[in-house]
Amino acid sequence: MHIRRLAILLPLLASAAPIAAQQDPVGAGQIVPVAPPPPAMRPADPGAAPLVSPITVSWPKRDAEDLLAYVQRVGEEGLDPADYAPDALRQAIDGGDAARLDSVATQTFLKLSSDLALGHVRGDARIDWHIEDPDLNGNEQYAMMERAVQQHSVHDTLNALLPTHPQYQELKSVLAGTTDAAKRDKIRVNMDRWRWLPRDLGRKYVIVNVPAYSVALVEDGRVIARRRAVAGAVKTATPQLNATISGAIFNPWWEVPASINKEVAGKKGYVRVKVGENGFRYRQPPGPANALGKVKLVMPNPHAIYLHDTNAKGLFDKQMRAYSHGCIRTEDAIGFTGILLEDASLWDTAKINETLASGKTVQANLAAPIPVYITYFTAAAVADKNEVIAYSDIYGRDKPVATALADRSGVTKLAAN
Structure with missing residues (x-):
């Protein structure tokens, strides 16, 4: 040409x-x-x-x-x-x-x-x-x-x-069938968020929707496992990111983030580790009080956000579940991990239970890596009913997107706090 x-x-x-x-x-x-x-x-x-x-x-x-x-x-x-x-x-x-x-x-x-x-x-x-x-x-x-x-x-x-x-x-179909301005704005915001993601998420992947407090394992376009989740509190919001799950750690140590060192300093059940000349960090050993529970997924990322078990299982019964320091606490994390490990021949239910009972920290590797996406969608569509299921905009992120959609450049500068 x-x-x-x-x-x-x-x-x-x-x-x-x-x-x-x-x-x-x-x-x-x-x-x-x-x-x-x-x-x-x-x-x-x-x-x-x-x-x-x-x-x-x-x-x-x-x-x-x-x-x-x-x-x-x-x-x-x-x-x-x-x-x-x-x-x-x-x-x-x-x-x-x-x-x-x-x-x-x-x-x-x-x-x-x-x-x-x-x-x-x-x-x-x-x-x-x-x-x-x-x-x-x-x-x-x-x-x-x-x-x-x-x-x-x-x-x-x-x-x-x-x-x-x-x-x-589904969102597109519902958009075509509604004239309600607020509903249309909600749909448009979430349709654009879908465009932010890769078209191909993979044949098999894990996807987390923070506003829905939901973790799902998808294979060949079908949800084969779903669990409730606890996401980051408003002050420690969960970032949206993608990573790769390569395995799981049973009976994990919790490496306490430096940002909350003061919260655990001096408390029983934490190990203080010297860092440099005058600094310290803290670790929590495996056990019933461990904040990570009995399993943590291995998914390296620069934000140190992981899917893991929890010792505070009562939070899963709440409707609003924004309580964590940013990580995704996953209901029945052991069972969910077992599904991820199904193709790894050594790691059947008996082997997992034996490892957990030992109290030893052990890493189990997946047969093949699985991508994971932590997302933020405040609406899901049910096209055959022309309905939208709305989720609470926990972190107040819809308004900036809606404002940018109304701007030709798509760029919106947020006001400084």
Whole structure:
């Protein structure tokens, strides 16, 4: 395809698009560029200023019309058509200036494809969101646009960027059937959060929805195990992140976070460990009082957030369960771990019980790693009833997302505390 070298504004938006809960229908690739993308084609950091692109694509009128038609109906995906300047594209199509049409259509496609694949909201509005989304990069995005125009497949190409998770489709269906403004806003916020996640969550994965206090194991798109959870308290909110579960530690020691050293200093049942010249940290040995309970999943991540058992099992009976220091306390964690270990031949129920009874700290490795996603969805849809199950917005994260959705750039700066 012929490439014109033009200086066009490229608002290439970096962000990242689910679960939804006790009743949430749960389920959802990495694109590797063949060569480094030119600097202007790399996605910007969340919240960064738009970039200037030196390249554009030659757009036949029929393909530009297809692009405009998609923009005009993008409200079905919970996005605002006005964010993609349909009037400017209409004028460029009708204006007869080929260079102008190429410039406007290229900008529109790049912005729209980025929002469909990675989400419209970015920057500060994604509070404490650390999930990587490899669905699109600048180099692949440009090549994808070229192919879409060459093959006259603009509509299908854009559709292929949408989340595949059933819950996204359920939310979309309910959105189409409601006119209630508050309900629509709730749905749109959570549809964009699905776009922040990878389209492919894996054949088998664990997904946590903090507002629903829910942990689920999904295999081949079907929930095969679900447990209630206790999440981080408001002051110690659970971050949203992805990690890989490689195993479990039975009878774990608890390495007390430095942030709560003062809470345990001097208390019985903690071991003080010297750090450096004058510092100390604390550890809690295995036993009935251990805050991690009898098992902790091995899922290294920079936030030191884990799924684990607990010695405070009465909290699972509460409706609102935001009490932890950030980690996810999992109901029947031993049974849940046993399901994860089913493919590891050594670790049947008898072996697990024997290990727990020994009191020794032992690590059991999974037969294959399992990805885990800790997410924040405040709504799940039940499309056949045209209903939305709403969960409490524990950490007050919906409003910044809704505000950013109403902003063309998708960037919202939060006020300083």
